[in-house]
Amino acid sequence: MSKNTKIIVALILVCVVMTVIPFVISSGSKFGGADDAAGAIVEELSPGYEPWAAPILETILGGELPGETESLLFCLQAAIGSGILFYCFGFLVARKKYLKEG
Amino acid sequence: MRKKEKNLFIALLGFALIFSKIPTVNAMHIMEGYLQPGYCVAWGVLCIPFLALGIIKINKVVGEHRKTLLILAMVGAYTFVLSSLKFPSVTGSSSHPTGTGLGAMIFGPNVMAVIGIIVLLFQAILLAHGGLTTLGANTFSMAIAGPIVSFGIYKLGTKLKWNRKVTVFLAASLGNLFTYCVTSVQLGIAHPSVTEGIGGAIGEFLGIFALTQIPLAIIEGLLTVAVFIGLEVYAKPELSEIGFLKEAK
Numbered sequence: 001m002s003k004n005t006k007i008i009v010a011l012i013l014v015c016v017v018m019t020v021i022p023f024v025i026s027s028g029s030k031f032g033g034a035d036d037a038a039g040a041i042v043e044e045l046s047p048g049y050e051p052w053a054a055p056i057l058e059t060i061l062g063g064e065l066p067g068e069t070e071s072l073l074f075c076l077q078a079a080i081g082s083g084i085l086f087y088c089f090g091f092l093v094a095r096k097k098y099l100k101e102g
Numbered sequence: 103m104r105k106k107e108k109n110l111f112i113a114l115l116g117f118a119l120i121f122s123k124i125p126t127v128n129a130m131h132i133m134e135g136y137l138q139p140g141y142c143v144a145w146g147v148l149c150i151p152f153l154a155l156g157i158i159k160i161n162k163v164v165g166e167h168r169k170t171l172l173i174l175a176m177v178g179a180y181t182f183v184l185s186s187l188k189f190p191s192v193t194g195s196s197s198h199p200t201g202t203g204l205g206a207m208i209f210g211p212n213v214m215a216v217i218g219i220i221v222l223l224f225q226a227i228l229l230a231h232g233g234l235t236t237l238g239a240n241t242f243s244m245a246i247a248g249p250i251v252s253f254g255i256y257k258l259g260t261k262l263k264w265n266r267k268v269t270v271f272l273a274a275s276l277g278n279l280f281t282y283c284v285t286s287v288q289l290g291i292a293h294p295s296v297t298e299g300i301g302g303a304i305g306e307f308l309g310i311f312a313l314t315q316i317p318l319a320i321i322e323g324l325l326t327v328a329v330f331i332g333l334e335v336y337a338k339p340e341l342s343e344i345g346f347l348k349e350a351k
Contacts, residue, residue: 004331007267011324018321022190029194041310042136045293045303051135055230065230073228074186081182085329088176092336 107268111320130188130197131222131240132285134233137292145288146238152246153219156212163209163344170340173333177205178217180329185221185244189321191314199322200281203274204329206249207256208346218245243284252277270330275323282311 001009022031042049057065065073137145163170184201191197202214219241225231232240252273259269289311290304298305333341341347 004335008328008331011328015321015324018317019189022192022194022317025192026194029190031190031194031196041306042289042293045295045306049293051133052139053135053233053235055134056227056234057230070229074188077186077224077229078183081179081184081186084179085176085183088172088179089332089336091172096336 107271131225131232131244132236132289134226134230134235136233137236137239137288139235141288141292142235142238144238145236145242149215149219149238149241149246152212152215153241156214156216159210159213160216163213167340167343170344173208173337173340173344174205174213176333177208177214178220180204181214181217181221182224184322184325185225189318191317193310193314195310195314197282197311197314197318199318199325200244200248200278201322201326202245202249202281203252203277203322204326206252206277207270207273207330208333208341208344211246211249211253214249215241215245218249221245239288240285243281243288247284248277248281250277251280267327267331270327271323274326275319278319278322279312279315282315283308286311 022029055065160174163174181201181204184199186198188196188198200218202218205217206214219237222232222237222240222244223234226234226237226240255273255276256269259266259272286307287304289307290300293303294300295302295306334347338347
């Protein structure tokens with residue numbers, strides 16, 4: 001492995017570890033499922049404040065977006081992003097490789 | 103340098119641990135309807151000049167350096183990926199990185215205003231995350247204020263000849279952290295505490311948003327360094343064309 005590859009692998013490993021740490025430290029937490037939790041602080045600071053708009057999709061659907069559909073859309077966002085990102089990386093890596101050979 | 107980085111990591115982690123018992127909060131963008139109309143308009147208007155500059159810059163990039171469009175697509179895609187990844191944090195709630203630091207370093211902060219607002223629109227419309235009424239405020243924090251900090255730190259580090267990877271790490275992670283500091287200020291101004299006023303409210307929001315974000319800022323910093331290494335190795339021609347690599351060496 002080249003030095004750069006080693007660094008990148010190490011960086012990603014640290015990220016994985018950092019993602020696991022919270023589960024060890026705050027093991028009882030729910031990790032922010034409830035959407036109205038942030039609103040709770042607003043409620044505490046300005047009692048009686050009513051959000052004056054609802055998310056557009058919820059207005060159209062007439063209710064909350066199903067959890068599974070929401071994760072589908074989040075996956076879609078990540079998939080589109082990483083698709084483009086790594087397509088480009090693939091192009092760049094191949095270019096460097098074949099320019100060197102040719 | 104490496105030792106310094108390690109010390110920073112330990113210090114930040116310790117800081118986060120102390121506050122690990124903070125109640126669970128969904129610490130991300132400002133939700134739909136949670137800012138009064140006046141503030142929504144004000145933050146939105148504040149974004150317009152930055153967006154205009156960004157569009158001009160993107161046009162310039164497209165017109166003069168067609169080759170670098172590829173890199174522009176990559177930094178946009180990076181923002182897309184990172185802002186969809188919700189990581190758990192030591193405070194017991196989840197939040198996501200912004201991913202705007204990378205592009206800010208390469209193309210300047212204004213370009214990220216445009217890319218950021220696209221991502222935020224996607225999330226506001228399809229994911230009920232953030233919101234259309236709070237789009238201006240969220241754009242200002244994530245796509246303008248954060249990138250400006252990243253860009254500034256990157257320029258400073260380059261000028262002072264800091265280690266390149268450390269510079270990128272600091273720029274990406276502090277830009278991320280600053281985004282959520284701005285979010286706290288925006289919420290604090292809109293919902294001042296009855297007893298302690300705006301300052302007290304900002305403090306309360308900071309205690310939640312900023313603390314949750316510290317580990318995520320570190321993760322974003324590390325990931326950005328990884329992508330950065332890849333770009334420097336494989337995209338040399340493009341990066342030199344926009345004068346990005348020249349100034350670094």
